Amino acid sequence: MSRQCELTGVRRQIGHLVSHSNIKTKREFKPNLVDVTLASDALGRAFRLRITAAALRTVDHNGGLDAFLLKAKEEQLSTRAAVIRRDLKKKLAETIAA
Secondary structure, three states: OOOOOOOOOOOOEEEEEEOOOOOEEEEEEOOOEEEEEEEEOOOOEEEEEEEEHHHHHHHHHHOOHHHHHHHOOHHHOOHHHHHHHHHHHHHHHHHHHO
């Protein structure tokens, strides 16, 4: 399981641990990943995703998974989230056409 958010694409970052004597050693900053189940109203089902806590707050702020995915750029989403987004757009296009 990779240390990457499925919705925002946030990954681990590399930096320095700086001591009092200014000696720098490599360290990594890991994202705060949580396993959540988010429900899609339009598709009528729930999806288990591994996202950051900040992305979870953003999903809530935007009004749910559907609204977040419609605003998100395709290249920052994981392959699973991109498939969910495509299915969502298809479903919304069907409801508008009908």
